[in-house]
Amino acid sequence: MKLNILLLLISLLWWENAAFEKGLKPIRFQIKNAGITVDGTLPDWEYDIQWNAKKLSECHISGKANPATIDTGIKLRDKHLQGRQYFHIEKFPAITLQSKKIVSKGKGKYSGIFDLQIRDVIKEIEIPFTITSKNSQLIFTGEFTLNRLDYQLGEKSMVLSDDVTIFIELVNYKEAQQP
Amino acid sequence: METKPRLIVLLIFGVAVLCLSFIPIWQQYYPEIPRIWTNEALKDWELPNANPAYSVEPVTEEFYYALPERVIYKTYPVYHPDYEPEGYWEWLHKQDAQIVFDASQLKTEEDWIKAGELLFNYPIDTLGAVISTQHVRNKEFYAASGMPITPDGIMPFVQWVVAGKGKVYLGNLSCAMCHTRVMPDGSTITGAQGNWSGDKAFAYALESDGASERAVQGITSFLFSSPWVKGDPHGKLLASGKKEIIDAYKAVPEGAFGRQGTSILYPPQAPNLIGVKDRRYLDHGGLSQHRTIEDMMRYIAMNQALDFLNFYGDYNPIGLTKERLYNGQPIIFPGTYDRHSDAQLLAIAKYVYSLSPPENPNKTSALSEKGKVIFAQQGCVTCHTPPLFTNNKLTPADGFEIPEEHYNKYDIFDISVGTDPGYTMNTRRGTGYYKVPSLLGLWYRGPFMHDATLANLEDLFDPARLKDDYVPTGFKPHDVKTKAVPGHEFGLYLKKEDKEALIAYLLTL
Numbered sequence: 206m207k208l209n210i211l212l213l214l215i216s217l218l219w220w221e222n223a224a225f226e227k228g229l230k231p232i233r234f235q236i237k238n239a240g241i242t243v244d245g246t247l248p249d250w251e252y253d254i255q256w257n258a259k260k261l262s263e264c265h266i267s268g269k270a271n272p273a274t275i276d277t278g279i280k281l282r283d284k285h286l287q288g289r290q291y292f293h294i295e296k297f298p299a300i301t302l303q304s305k306k307i308v309s310k311g312k313g314k315y316s317g318i319f320d321l322q323i324r325d326v327i328k329e330i331e332i333p334f335t336i337t338s339k340n341s342q343l344i345f346t347g348e349f350t351l352n353r354l355d356y357q358l359g360e361k362s363m364v365l366s367d368d369v370t371i372f373i374e375l376v377n378y379k380e381a382q383q384p
Numbered sequence: 385m386e387t388k389p390r391l392i393v394l395l396i397f398g399v400a401v402l403c404l405s406f407i408p409i410w411q412q413y414y415p416e417i418p419r420i421w422t423n424e425a426l427k428d429w430e431l432p433n434a435n436p437a438y439s440v441e442p443v444t445e446e447f448y449y450a451l452p453e454r455v456i457y458k459t460y461p462v463y464h465p466d467y468e469p470e471g472y473w474e475w476l477h478k479q480d481a482q483i484v485f486d487a488s489q490l491k492t493e494e495d496w497i498k499a500g501e502l503l504f505n506y507p508i509d510t511l512g513a514v515i516s517t518q519h520v521r522n523k524e525f526y527a528a529s530g531m532p533i534t535p536d537g538i539m540p541f542v543q544w545v546v547a548g549k550g551k552v553y554l555g556n557l558s559c560a561m562c563h564t565r566v567m568p569d570g571s572t573i574t575g576a577q578g579n580w581s582g583d584k585a586f587a588y589a590l591e592s593d594g595a596s597e598r599a600v601q602g603i604t605s606f607l608f609s610s611p612w613v614k615g616d617p618h619g620k621l622l623a624s625g626k627k628e629i630i631d632a633y634k635a636v637p638e639g640a641f642g643r644q645g646t647s648i649l650y651p652p653q654a655p656n657l658i659g660v661k662d663r664r665y666l667d668h669g670g671l672s673q674h675r676t677i678e679d680m681m682r683y684i685a686m687n688q689a690l691d692f693l694n695f696y697g698d699y700n701p702i703g704l705t706k707e708r709l710y711n712g713q714p715i716i717f718p719g720t721y722d723r724h725s726d727a728q729l730l731a732i733a734k735y736v737y738s739l740s741p742p743e744n745p746n747k748t749s750a751l752s753e754k755g756k757v758i759f760a761q762q763g764c765v766t767c768h769t770p771p772l773f774t775n776n777k778l779t780p781a782d783g784f785e786i787p788e789e790h791y792n793k794y795d796i797f798d799i800s801v802g803t804d805p806g807y808t809m810n811t812r813r814g815t816g817y818y819k820v821p822s823l824l825g826l827w828y829r830g831p832f833m834h835d836a837t838l839a840n841l842e843d844l845f846d847p848a849r850l851k852d853d854y855v856p857t858g859f860k861p862h863d864v865k866t867k868a869v870p871g872h873e874f875g876l877y878l879k880k881e882d883k884e885a886l887i888a889y890l891l892t893l
Contacts, residue, residue: 239760239770279763281873285799289791364765 225251237366249274323356345375421448434816441695451723456485459543467537487727500735507555513718529585532566541580575657575739583636597626635862640836650806664776669808670819681729689719755889773823781805784816803871831858
């Protein structure tokens with residue numbers, strides 16, 4: 206418990222000093238509902254990256270997303286997802302992600318251990334991601350799956366899958382800005 | 385000498401086996417009959433009113449069990465005058481009363497269910513609570529009220545009760561009155577969303593009996609007044625006078641009914657009881673929790689007019705004070721001076737649980753399979769979750785703030801779908817919520833929406849219904865020409881062929 210609080214404080218301190226940039230491509234997610242894949246996005250999000258491929262121990266990736274902007278194509282469903290039984294945006298206005306450790310998995314491939322906070326639940330997750338370079342930009346692409354029930358997003362359902370797959374792509378980080 | 389002890393042991397063993405083998409049969413013969421109206425059980429059974437200061441305070445356990453138990457007489461069908469067999473009326477008057485319910489004679493589960501069926505059809509009122517003998521024996525009544533009858537000319541919503549030779553009374557207020565549906569082919573479905581045109585029938589009764597304005601206002605107040613509600617819409621209706629009130633009754637379509645505690649301004653769709661065993665809340669506003677068969681028994685007891693004795697804050701619908709209610713003198717008002725025994729309630733509940741739908745004529749097809757996919761794609765499954773086609777949750781109406789403690793007490797789906805909040809915000813039975821309805825049996829039901837405003841499923845998916853110039857195809861209030869039917873804005877903008885597929889699927893459920 207004490208360790209959690211300490212980590213949270215450290216994170217908050219770091220968070221204060223982070224220089225966030227807007228994510229250009231919406232965060233996408235997919236979830237099965239009655240056998241049908243529902244696609245959704247979180248268009249309003251931002252990130253901060255301290256990246257040096259040669260010094261992964263000094264790298265840091267963080268991001269925060271605004272769950273009030275969730276979009277599944279059905280407005281009333283989005284409103285419900287914003288409510289207290291899902292993201293509870295009034296109380297928890299941001300979803301945050303912070304890296305703790307990043308390791309190389311081969312050329313352009315990495316894996317990061319992150320703290321993902323949704324609502325008031327912080328859980329450690331592993332996100333594999335790739336980095337490609339295009340027009341002087343580094344493009345970070347990551348995909349991971351989480352169990353929504355771990356984060357108190359809704360309840361067990363006969364039709365709605367527990368697992369949600371999330372797709373994130375950062376496209377506006379310039380290589381020239383690398384430390 | 386040596387064989388005697390062996391014989392005794394064998395005899396004892398034999399008797400023991402015999403006794404043991406009887407235990408399950410004995411249990412089946414005499415199911416445990418719960419005492420349902422206890423002060424303890426009543427504490428948290430019903431949800432609070434949308435305005436919690438006016439939540440239901442039912443009669444006490446002591447009062448309830450002091451009421452005499454109902455005697456159940458044999459009943460006889462009521463015919464349209466053109467169909468009544470010759471000499472039937474005279475024959476009825478020659479019949480002796482026959483008491484037809486005796487719990488001690490119920491030997492099997494099937495016996496209980498059969499007895500429940502009899503009680504389901506048994507009218508608890510012979511005082512003319514809705515309509516009387518002179519009405520149903522008059523052809524005009526059927527034409528004026530649009531009352532459905534079977535091909536045999538039977539009006540299955542009321543019964544003749546014979547309480548003795550020459551004592552033939554028209555019986556109202558059976559469960560079957562609101563939960564029997566005469567289909568277009570003349571067949572009847574028991575337990576379905578009923579299509580008795582009760583409010584039109586009541587309007588006919590008031591007019592043909594020459595009820596005074598004061599009488600019309602009085603009975604309408606008993607039925608629907610909720611003076612604490614903002615704007616007091618029922619008070620305004622009463623003040624509008626006899627003609628307006630009668631017009632309001634006439635505006636309620638078949639398939640809806642202004643039962644006591646509800647409204648003819650926001651008339652509830654008559655509920656479909658087929659499948660009710662699996663539903664967690666009863667009433668459109670989810671007023672009563674349904675956790676066990678005891679809850680169902682309580683609901684039956686309460687809703688066959690005992691709720692006229694409820695207090696809502698210091699308000700009682702028939703003008704009682706608590707001193708008068710509890711002074712030991714009987715209250716002669718339909719449904720309030722006697723009660724079903726717990727055994728009778730158990731039998732009815734068992735019967736209601738046993739109801740099953742008739743075979744659905746709409747079979748699965750390529751079109752309906754396409755509709756099934758659309759049903760999932762459109763997110764319908766979230767609320768109308770298979771296999772019950774409801775998630776059994778309560779959704780708040782517009783204008784209702786969910787109290788914090790409700791999240792842990794009830795099954796809440798905390799988003800309003802924007803349907804008309806009138807019923808649940810402005811009536812005695814209103815809780816601020818609507819329960820998510822099951823879609824099972826849509827093929828034999830209608831009109832749709834909680835207030836029966838849409839006659840057909842096609843209307844539900846017609847975006848024109850959101851506009852103020854829309855003419856509702858189901859219930860339309862008596863004092864307007866047009867009215868938007870808001871809310872539940874799903875599937876409105878699907879392509880025509882997708883709507884057809886979705887409806888084809890819905891009709892297979």
